[in-house]
Amino acid sequence: MKFELTKEFLQEIIDKIDRQEFELIKTELSELHNVDIAELIEELDEEYGKILFELFEDETSAEILVELDEESREAVLEDLSSQEIAEDLIENLDSDDAADIIADLPSEKKVEVLSHIEDIEHASDIVDLLSYPENTAGGLMAKELIKVNDEWAVLRCVREMRKQAEEVDKVYTIYVVDDDDVLLGTLSLKKLLLSPEKTFIKNIYNEKVFSVKANSDDEEVANIMEKYDLIVLPVVDDLNRLIGRITIDDVVDVMKEEAMEDYNKASGISEQVDASDNIVTLTRARLPWLLIGLMGGIMGAEVIGIFDIENNIELAFFTPLIAAMGGNVGVQSAAIIVQGLASNNLGMDSLAQRLIKELGVALLNGIICSGLIMIITSLIGYPNSISFTVSISLMAVIIFAALFGTFIPLVLDKYKIDPALATGPFITTINDVLGLFIYFMIGKLFLNL
Amino acid sequence: MKFELTKEFLQEIIDKIDRQEFELIKTELSELHNVDIAELIEELDEEYGKILFELFEDETSAEILVELDEESREAVLEDLSSQEIAEDLIENLDSDDAADIIADLPSEKKVEVLSHIEDIEHASDIVDLLSYPENTAGGLMAKELIKVNDEWAVLRCVREMRKQAEEVDKVYTIYVVDDDDVLLGTLSLKKLLLSPEKTFIKNIYNEKVFSVKANSDDEEVANIMEKYDLIVLPVVDDLNRLIGRITIDDVVDVMKEEAMEDYNKASGISEQVDASDNIVTLTRARLPWLLIGLMGGIMGAEVIGIFDIENNIELAFFTPLIAAMGGNVGVQSAAIIVQGLASNNLGMDSLAQRLIKELGVALLNGIICSGLIMIITSLIGYPNSISFTVSISLMAVIIFAALFGTFIPLVLDKYKIDPALATGPFITTINDVLGLFIYFMIGKLFLNL
Numbered sequence: 001m002k003f004e005l006t007k008e009f010l011q012e013i014i015d016k017i018d019r020q021e022f023e024l025i026k027t028e029l030s031e032l033h034n035v036d037i038a039e040l041i042e043e044l045d046e047e048y049g050k051i052l053f054e055l056f057e058d059e060t061s062a063e064i065l066v067e068l069d070e071e072s073r074e075a076v077l078e079d080l081s082s083q084e085i086a087e088d089l090i091e092n093l094d095s096d097d098a099a100d101i102i103a104d105l106p107s108e109k110k111v112e113v114l115s116h117i118e119d120i121e122h123a124s125d126i127v128d129l130l131s132y133p134e135n136t137a138g139g140l141m142a143k144e145l146i147k148v149n150d151e152w153a154v155l156r157c158v159r160e161m162r163k164q165a166e167e168v169d170k171v172y173t174i175y176v177v178d179d180d181d182v183l184l185g186t187l188s189l190k191k192l193l194l195s196p197e198k199t200f201i202k203n204i205y206n207e208k209v210f211s212v213k214a215n216s217d218d219e220e221v222a223n224i225m226e227k228y229d230l231i232v233l234p235v236v237d238d239l240n241r242l243i244g245r246i247t248i249d250d251v252v253d254v255m256k257e258e259a260m261e262d263y264n265k266a267s268g269i270s271e272q273v274d275a276s277d278n279i280v281t282l283t284r285a286r287l288p289w290l291l292i293g294l295m296g297g298i299m300g301a302e303v304i305g306i307f308d309i310e311n312n313i314e315l316a317f318f319t320p321l322i323a324a325m326g327g328n329v330g331v332q333s334a335a336i337i338v339q340g341l342a343s344n345n346l347g348m349d350s351l352a353q354r355l356i357k358e359l360g361v362a363l364l365n366g367i368i369c370s371g372l373i374m375i376i377t378s379l380i381g382y383p384n385s386i387s388f389t390v391s392i393s394l395m396a397v398i399i400f401a402a403l404f405g406t407f408i409p410l411v412l413d414k415y416k417i418d419p420a421l422a423t424g425p426f427i428t429t430i431n432d433v434l435g436l437f438i439y440f441m442i443g444k445l446f447l448n449l
Numbered sequence: 450m451k452f453e454l455t456k457e458f459l460q461e462i463i464d465k466i467d468r469q470e471f472e473l474i475k476t477e478l479s480e481l482h483n484v485d486i487a488e489l490i491e492e493l494d495e496e497y498g499k500i501l502f503e504l505f506e507d508e509t510s511a512e513i514l515v516e517l518d519e520e521s522r523e524a525v526l527e528d529l530s531s532q533e534i535a536e537d538l539i540e541n542l543d544s545d546d547a548a549d550i551i552a553d554l555p556s557e558k559k560v561e562v563l564s565h566i567e568d569i570e571h572a573s574d575i576v577d578l579l580s581y582p583e584n585t586a587g588g589l590m591a592k593e594l595i596k597v598n599d600e601w602a603v604l605r606c607v608r609e610m611r612k613q614a615e616e617v618d619k620v621y622t623i624y625v626v627d628d629d630d631v632l633l634g635t636l637s638l639k640k641l642l643l644s645p646e647k648t649f650i651k652n653i654y655n656e657k658v659f660s661v662k663a664n665s666d667d668e669e670v671a672n673i674m675e676k677y678d679l680i681v682l683p684v685v686d687d688l689n690r691l692i693g694r695i696t697i698d699d700v701v702d703v704m705k706e707e708a709m710e711d712y713n714k715a716s717g718i719s720e721q722v723d724a725s726d727n728i729v730t731l732t733r734a735r736l737p738w739l740l741i742g743l744m745g746g747i748m749g750a751e752v753i754g755i756f757d758i759e760n761n762i763e764l765a766f767f768t769p770l771i772a773a774m775g776g777n778v779g780v781q782s783a784a785i786i787v788q789g790l791a792s793n794n795l796g797m798d799s800l801a802q803r804l805i806k807e808l809g810v811a812l813l814n815g816i817i818c819s820g821l822i823m824i825i826t827s828l829i830g831y832p833n834s835i836s837f838t839v840s841i842s843l844m845a846v847i848i849f850a851a852l853f854g855t856f857i858p859l860v861l862d863k864y865k866i867d868p869a870l871a872t873g874p875f876i877t878t879i880n881d882v883l884g885l886f887i888y889f890m891i892g893k894l895f896l897n898l
Contacts, residue, residue, distance in 0.1 A: 033657070035677055158642070165639040172680075189638070190614040193607070208482070226705075228484055229698035231621075231680055248697050249678035252704065256675075259708035260788065266715050267784030267872065268777050275789035279809040286781050287814055290847075293777050294818055297770025298825055304766040316765035317753040320885060321746025323769040324776070328717050328742050332735050335716030339709065340724035360728040365736055369743055376747055398739075423716065429773075436769060 003036045010043055017048055026055055034060065038067035046075050062092035065101065073104070082109055086116030095122065096142035096250070099129035129244075137221050138214035140251065141235045141244030147175040150184055150202040154195050157187075172232040175242055176205040183234055183242040185209045211236045214243060221246060222254045223344065262338060266331065266423040268293075289425035296429030300436050307440045312447045314386045319436060322393060325369070326401040326435030327428055333358055333405030334422040341409065341419050351410055355403055362402035370395040389446045393439040400438060401431050452485045459492055466497050475504055483509065487516035495524050511541035514550065522553070531558055535565030544571065545591035545699070548578035578693075586670050587663035589700065590684045590693030596624040599633050599651040603644050606636075621681040621696060625654040630690040632683055634658045660685045663692060670695060671703045672793070711787060715780065715872040717742075738874035745878030749885050756889045761896045763835045768885060771842060774818070775850040775884030776877055782807055782854030783871040790858065790868050800859055804852055811851035819844040838895045842888040849887060850880050 016025050029037055037056070041049040041064070053076045056064060065073060077085060085105075090098045090113060102110055117123040125143040132138025146164050148157045161174065174187040185207040195204050211234045212221055225233055225248055233251075235244040260272065268289035273282055300323065309316050337354075340346040349357075374391040378384065408427050409419035421427070465474050478486055486505070490498040490513070502525045505513060514522060526534060534554075539547045539562060551559055566572035574592040581587025595613050597606045610623065623636040634656040644653050660683045661670055674682055674697055682700075684693040706721070713721065717738035722731055749772065758765050786803075789795040798806075823840040827833065857876050858868035870876070 033659075033677055162642045165642045170637065170639070188619065190619070193611045193614045210482075226701055228482055231697065248680065248701070252675055252697070252701065255701065255705065256708065256792075259705065259712065263708065263712045263715060263784065263788065266712060268781050269784060273785065274792070275785050275795050275803075279806060279813065282785070282806075282810045283813040286778075286810065287817060289781070290774065290777060290814055290818055291821070293773050294770070294821060297767065297773055298822070298829075300769040300773075301763075301766035302829075304769075305763070309765070310759065310762055313759055313762075313765075314750075314754070316758070316762075316768070317750035318746065319765070319769050320749040320753075320772040320881065321743070324742050324746055324749075324772060324881060325739065327773070327776075328739060329735075332717050332738070335712065335718060336722065336724050336731070339712065343705075343723070346724050354724075357728060357731075361731045361735065364728065364732040365739055368736060369739055372740070372743060373747070377750075380747075380751075432769065432773060 003032055005036065005039055005043065010040070013040065013052070014044070014048060017051055022055055025052070029055075034063040035067050038064050038072075041076075042069055042072045046072075050076055050079060058088055059092045062089045065089055066093065066097045070104065073101070077101075077105070082112035083116045085109075086113045087118065090117055090126070091119060091122065094142045094144050095125040095129055096140070098122070099126045102126060103130060103134075132214060135218045136214065137212045137216040137218065137233075137235050137246060138244070140218055140221060140246045140254070141214070142247070143244050145175060145234075145242070145245045146173075147177050147181075147242060148187060148201055150176050150178055150200075150205065152201050153197065154192060154199050154201070154204075155197040157192065157201055172245070172247060173234075175234055175245075176201055177242050180239075181241040183209065183211055183236050183240055209234065211240075211242075212246075213238065218251075218254045219258060222251050222258065225251050226255065227344075258342065262342060262420045262423075265418075265420040266335060266338075268425055292425035292429050296432050299429075299433045303433060303436045304440065307444060309440075309443075312386065312443065314382055315389065315440075315443050315447070318386075318390045319439070321373075321390075322397055322435055322439045323432045325394060326397045326431050328401075329362070329365070329398050330401035330405035330428060330431040331423055333361075333402045334409050334419075334427070337406055337409040338420050338423055341413055351407075354406055354410065358402050358406040359399065362399045365402075366395040366398040369398060385447055389443050392446070393442045396438050396442060397435045401435060404431055404434075452481055454485065454488055454492065459489070462489065462501070463493070463497060466500055471504055474501070478504075483512040484516050487513050487521075490525075491518055491521045495521075499525055499528060507537055508541045511538045514538055515542065515546045519553065522550070526550075526554070531561035532565045534558075535562045536567065539566055539575070540568060540571065543591045543593050544574040544578055545589070547571070548575045551575060552579060552583075581663060584667045585663065586661045586665040586667065586682075586684050586695060587693070589667055589670060589695045589703070590663070591696070592693050594624060594683075594691070594694045595622075596626050596630075596691060597636060597650055599625050599627055599649075599654065601650050602646065603641060603648050603650070603653075604646040606641065606650055621694065622683075624683055624691055624694075625650055626691050629688075632658065632660055632685050632689055632691040658683065660689075660691075661695075662687065667700075667703050668707060671700050671707065674700050675704065676793075707791065711791060711869045711872070714867075714869040715784060715787075717874055719873075741874040741878050745881050748878075748882045752882060752885045753889065756893060758889075758892075761835065761892065763831055764838065764889075764892050764896070767835075767839045768888070770822075770839075771846055771884055771888045772881045774843060775846045775880050778811070778814070778847050779850040779854035779877060779880040780872055782810075782851045783858050783868075783876070786855055786858040787869050787872055790862055800856075803855055803859065807851050807855040808848065811848045814851075815844040815847040818847060834896055838892050841895070842891045845887050845891060846884045850884060853880055853883075 013025060041052050044052060049072055053061060053064065065076065090101065102113055105113060114123055114127065129138065129143065146161055148160060174189065174192065176184045176187050178184055185205045186209050187201060187205045191204045210224060210228060210230060212224065214235050214237060221233065224230065231248050233246045234242055235246060237243050264272065269285050270288045271285045273285040304319065370391045373394055374387050377387040377390060405422065409422035412422055413419040462474060490501050493501060498521055502510060502513065514525065539550065551562055554562060563572055563576065578592065595610055597609060623638065623641065625633045625636050627633055634654045635658050636650060636654045640653045659673055659677060659679060661673065663684050663686060670682065673679065680697050682695045683691055684695060686692050709721065718734050719737045720734045722734040753768065819840045822843055823836050826836040826839060854871065858871035861871055862868040
């Protein structure tokens, strides 16, 4: 079932649409997963994409819609009436996907579509889900789930599950609740299969169950699911009543985004962009760091200007080296802390312990780098005074940058500010400028600048 | 069931171990998830950790063992005989976890432990899994699964599943195979629950199923599972016979590692380390980039030395700015490409199209930054010739770095070299040095250096 979209295949589909060979296309695409059909539609020009989308019906087209990116989704929905959207698409989707689609509609159309959903329970589930912010457990959850009462016996349980299964596409876990819908635990399919028909559920269910409140942050959801290797996580209200469940596939996206955000910050990209965004969006995401870097560069120039470097002009040759090394060490130190905070494996060391350890790493790196620069610059033939000054400064800058890079993210985290900012522009730039200052102060000391 | 390990709790446990209040500890910890107990053991001193681990029995201790980090795992296994490891721990684990534990044992002990496993089928499953490299589908899969024959009726199917369920802890999917064990498709629990007892499986199963070969790369497994939102993925041999299944929780780690690797490369960390590693390991992971940066810095100094900057000393003030901006732009450009390649969303643009787009972004960023530097340096009072030179050079360096940063990862990827290297030391340093060269060449042109 694996599929890779090629230019040839794309052209073939375009030709077939031009020749109106729609049945042929349908047969050919019936082998593909909805994700791949969505990818195909995204790559086609809008008009062709719409034609292709309309070849599919109800359940299939609903599932393709879910996979489409925002732009293509808007395009295909544009031509459909509220009634068509409600009856052909929304009614065929799980509540979470349905809510995501409706949330993106213009507010007028939103109400219209909702009013056209015939299944009242489905409509009310969707309205309910729409009330949760996107980045909360409520925003991630679906309402479809299988639940059984702890007072039931296995036989009744199977019968009730059969009824519920008609509404639920995929059964992940069987939840056990009491008469008030309060979540008590889970029932494994294994236990259900292996227990005699008259056994009561309350005697065979598992009481150890993780759950989250609907207003929990999505990153907390991701952390719990990852830490405890959960495939599905139930969501409860403040009275601990079961109101939905979150599956890992939706959370994988949250995890990826989190990792991407940190990566972006470390690379100097200020908002989530990808290579397919347009030039203005890409520029906007990149300009802020460049501007901060620019200011830092100007400040750096001013710092150098303070000192009288004309008599020791060679010192100026090494300013890029000092600035780059300070920046590199700072980013390394901050990145290790940021990763440690993100994956919760910093253990229980105190700030002081962290700094002492980082000092050790910096000393080791510093001695090696400073020694090398001393030897190499001497061999090249720089005056000893220059070699010595550059070498001592490099040591000082490496130590400073390592401590600064460790300290800042830990302090940011303590004050609930995203520590990944420390790998970003602001701190790196400060690091650069202070590094230059240290360099020339040491130069002044040894060379009388 | 949520739990956060605190220093107080840790001390409390240590005190109780000292007072030998083992029953009390057991009761207190019985509420915790195995993951949390493992974390607790890791934080304790080795001797205390061992005592704590030995409080638990069979199934629980086996599951705690799986969650322990390498160091603590070695410590607790050290004191156990091969027979104890086999009978108390390995027999209670799924084949994939069991294989992971045995793989880490010294080779002598490996054979001994395997020979003590009483369940011959379990032992042969483990031996089978041990034959696959760690970073392949075979290395990720477990042998425990539920499979039914397409010729069976629903009634027989449920009966057989009951038998199989005794061996299988968690039922994710029901696989449908033919008499030769060839994978045909999957059967949803929903269909099974809703179909009359005499229906044949072949009439109700779903033929659309993704599978991977046992020797597939783990990153390919992660990509398929992520793209198609799969919770579990069957593994087949070259004859398409079902031999195992991979669950998403094992693959989440692969995804995380992939993201981390790219992040590390962008931050100048050459191997997977975390904040809890020792000083030497941390230094070793960081030194390579620093050394490359150092060489780059020396080359940069040599480049500056070529030019006669004494008559335009102010030009030297801006070398850190030019180097930093070139580096920043290059990393941004490369990061966007690396992310695009990693998440397969670069679409089908050609190299030329990418470069033209990047040129657009660079022009926009360049005009803004160059304009600003022109204005600001003039206001500060630098000579017009300096303002002009710095401004023009900055434009040139931004354009060069953007194209270079886009070109290199795409070319690396084409030759099957990890494109994330382009965000790392080697390329960034080349970028810096060439940037300085461009700067002073332009300076020479306008200022007769």
